Amino acid sequence: MLSIKEFSKIYSGGKKKAVSNINIDVKDGEIFGFIGHNGAGKTTTIKSIVGILDFEEGEILIDNMSIKDKPIECKKIMAYIPDNPDLYDALTGIQYLNFVADIYGVSKTDRENRIKKYSDEFEITNSLGDLISSYSHGMKQKLAVISALIHEPKLLILDEPFVGLDPKAAHTLKGIMKEICISGGSIFFSSHVLEVVEKLCDRIAIIKDGQIVALGDVATVKGDSSLEEVFMEMIENE
Template identity: 45%
Template sequence: MIEISRINKSFDGHHHIIQDLSLTIPDGKIVGFLGPNGAGKSTTINMMTGILPIDKGTITLNGIDIDKEPLKAKEIFGFVPDRSDIFLRLKGLEYLNFIADIYQVPEDVRQEKIAYYTKQFSIDHALGNYIQSYSHGMRQKIMVTSVLLHDPDIWILDEPLTGLDPKSSYALKQMMREHADKGNTVFFSSHGLEVVEQLCDEVAIINHGELLFYGTIDELQAEYQTDQSLENVFLELTNDA
């Protein structure tokens, strides 16, 4: 479970990027995190993962405060950032072993998982190549694979499907569904509203750092008395004109 309680974030001390944002993401759900560019999605995710400090408020992951116990909290979540241009001078297998070492994944377990996930994502043939030689999609796949190695309870994914080919995108969506169905939490941001509508149990929509809606698609349509698609309702909600 992810519990976000009245968090605030400002980079200049005056203009708040995030304003009193509260959100509870239960176990066993896939939750889509939506908002236009600059709405505060990545800032929120970076606070959830301990990359950015929280100015005010609290965030707990399975009851562990990310601000007070960052190392303990980071043991229970896996994070895929929206940028995959890191560790470019490592080979694919070196990077995966590096991540497995950090999380103390046993040798036999890591070998099995690396073989399984890289085959699922069709990058098993490239593990001996440097990541800097990978395409954007391949870099995304190696990042996702690294997250899955230590089997975290909570998945926090920032635009995880960007750059993936249809086969790999389908495989990841299946993994997300299976992970949530086991009672775990999947929280991901996306600009692909059709994917969110098809895959997610619930959606959270923010704009200007404030929560506009959280609930199911049916609840969203009922609240705004419409049978329109998520895309149409989203555009109406976030229209600043």
């Protein structure tokens, strides 16, 4: 579903690669965790995957399509939730969801069913008529999640998706992530909540200073230790 091949990113004027020679394959039906310290290259990689950042070296394929050559086709089948979603505060929640549904060409019946399903699950149905400017950070995060699910993406890209969510909402999101993968979709997400990554992911990659230092299924990467212990050892050792 997602294939990152020999990917490197150099910011203009920089001599050092922000991300260097990354190779990752995310399979259909897989939850893949991408972890690293602040500044390690996680967000740079994610923004390149979804077509926000251009890159100089390598290739990123979404369902065998190049994000560079076919950006619109790629974006039609995926969804991206950044770590700090920027929503349109002047719209109501329902207006925003219908706006996103219009962009993806979701039918009236499908959008109504999905909006009801997910807004009920995240317990914001009664607030959809309110302006987004009145929403708390957690409510905005819930709305962003619902908007990402409204067209049933085959690939979901999440950057710190649990930040701002209360425990119940976080539990709901984990369940939805599992449902997506059971139906054949794939998820690529970053998180600093390593306990969640350890329990939720099929495979993970650890990035340090722009390079992958560990990649594989969770059990193999962590061995007899916790993922937190392995992660701390890797980022502290030079």
